[in-house]
Amino acid sequence: MNRNLILKNARIVTPMGRTARCGAEMKRLLDIPRGTIEVTDGRITYVGENLPDTRDGYDVIDVRGNVVLPGFVDSHTHLVFGGYRPDEFVWRMNGESYMSIMERGGGIFSTVRATREASFDELKQKAEWFINVMSRMGVTTVEGKSGYGLDRDTELMQLEVMRAINQDPCRKVDIATTFLGAHAVPREYAGRTDEYIDFLINDMLPLVKQRGLAENCDVFCEKGVFTIGESKRLLIAAKEMGYGIKLHADEIVSFGGATLAGELRALSADHLLHASDTGIQAMKEGGVIATLLPLTAFTLREPYARGREMIDSGCAVALATDLNPGSCCSGSIPLLFALACIYMRFSVEEAITALTLNGAAALNKADSIGSIEVGKWGDLVVLDTDTPNVLPYYTAMNSVQHTIKRGVILK
Ligand code: NIG
Numbered sequence: 001m002n003r004n005l006i007l008k009n010a011r012i013v014t015p016m017g018r019t020a021r022c023g024a025e026m027k028r029l030l031d032i033p034r035g036t037i038e039v040t041d042g043r044i045t046y047v048g049e050n051l052p053d054t055r056d057g058y059d060v061i062d063v064r065g066n067v068v069l070p071g072f073v074d075s076h077t078h079l080v081f082g083g084y085r086p087d088e089f090v091w092r093m094n095g096e097s098y099m100s101i102m103e104r105g106g107g108i109f110s111t112v113r114a115t116r117e118a119s120f121d122e123l124k125q126k127a128e129w130f131i132n133v134m135s136r137m138g139v140t141t142v143e144g145k146s147g148y149g150l151d152r153d154t155e156l157m158q159l160e161v162m163r164a165i166n167q168d169p170c171r172k173v174d175i176a177t178t179f180l181g182a183h184a185v186p187r188e189y190a191g192r193t194d195e196y197i198d199f200l201i202n203d204m205l206p207l208v209k210q211r212g213l214a215e216n217c218d219v220f221c222e223k224g225v226f227t228i229g230e231s232k233r234l235l236i237a238a239k240e241m242g243y244g245i246k247l248h249a250d251e252i253v254s255f256g257g258a259t260l261a262g263e264l265r266a267l268s269a270d271h272l273l274h275a276s277d278t279g280i281q282a283m284k285e286g287g288v289i290a291t292l293l294p295l296t297a298f299t300l301r302e303p304y305a306r307g308r309e310m311i312d313s314g315c316a317v318a319l320a321t322d323l324n325p326g327s328c329c330s331g332s333i334p335l336l337f338a339l340a341c342i343y344m345r346f347s348v349e350e351a352i353t354a355l356t357l358n359g360a361a362a363l364n365k366a367d368s369i370g371s372i373e374v375g376k377w378g379d380l381v382v383l384d385t386d387t388p389n390v391l392p393y394y395t396a397m398n399s400v401q402h403t404i405k406r407g408v409i410l411k
């Protein structure tokens with residue numbers, strides 16, 4: 001597998017830096033109309049206007065003025081799961097709410113049952129199917145959460161599936177792993193939420209850490225799921241153990257999750273459909289990345305998060321798919337760009353930063369991916385035309401010509 005690559009005659013479009021871009025910085029991109037990118041042994045070794053001396057052992061591609069972007073970083077997915085829930089989708093189309101389906105034992109609980117029954121290989125094959133689809137749309141790094149086991153062995157199995165994918169030398173994406181044992185209170189602990197949190201803090205977090213299975217810890221902080229106090233107790237313990245902390249915050253109702261994220265200086269707060277003004281301010285002050293998931297709002301038929309206001313308030317905003325079997329069974333990057341630009345009023349440049357450098361920062365990886373800069377991994381996307389404006393303009397159609405992972409051309 002050759003990890004030495006030269007892309008020439010490229011319109012190079014990329015945010016710059018090794019941390020998230022905030023507010024007005026999100027629209028500032030480097031734009032080199034005719035440039036060259038050299039990748040050596042998987043890492044970027046040259047970016048600029050002058051063609052480096054071509055050397056033996058490099059694949060050379062003339063992209064003829066087409067746009068080259070950093071590989072897309074999808075920083076919020078639940079891509080390892082058993083079963084599907086198409087019936088629930090139809091119930092929701094007929095007016096039933098997401099939470100009422102969950103309250104009567106469906107929703108997340110339905111996927112927990114199916115995931116507990118699934119084998120390791122079934123879970124892995126299914127996750128790989130989604131990864132293949134997303135890779136063709138330009139995704140080179142994806143986050144994956146546990147949270148469909150809610151018991152020791154199934155939670156570990158979900159994380160081990162992701163580890164197995166990451167260990168494949170021919171993998172199409174890297175998976176950043178997140179422990180989401182606090183996705184719901186399992187039936188076995190009904191009415192004993194504090195005991196379940198004790199189990200997560202005392203048993204699961206140390207075990208997952210010891211086995212090196214997850215980088216981050218997340219919680220579904222929502223009315224009827226985990227309260228602010230419960231979420232806080234879990235996340236403080238996780239942070240002390242060295243996890244990056246994340247929250248599903250203010251998704252269904254305005255609940256104070258964004259404010260808590262700011263207080264705890266979380267890596268990210270995600271969803272935020274109902275984040276308050278105080279919450280937006282707290283995220284900005286706490287350096288929290290506001291991760292917006294418009295495909296979920298779209299499929300739940302809910303109003304979009306106030307992305308424009310968050311950017312204008314100076315927040316660092318990321319975009320991600322939320323691919324999962326319930327609220328959003330879509331990993332569509334083209335549709336994500338369209339919704340962000342059409343309905344949330346992102347500029348194309350802001351949307352690119354949100355899905356590259358800021359997505360990387362939401363996974364604590366902005367020093368190694370998320371922009372086209374010397375020293376970072378050679379994770380790149382070549383579009384099939386010479387302007388990035390096609391990203392929303394080809395509405396929900398794929399404009400990716402090549403996806404490149406650590407210097408290897410995948411398609
Ligand atoms: O991000 N809201 C919580 N978790 C997921 C949905 C999980 C599911 O419905 O299976 C979300 O929307």
Ligand code: FE
Nearest residue numbers: 076078248322
């Ligand atoms: Fe989610």
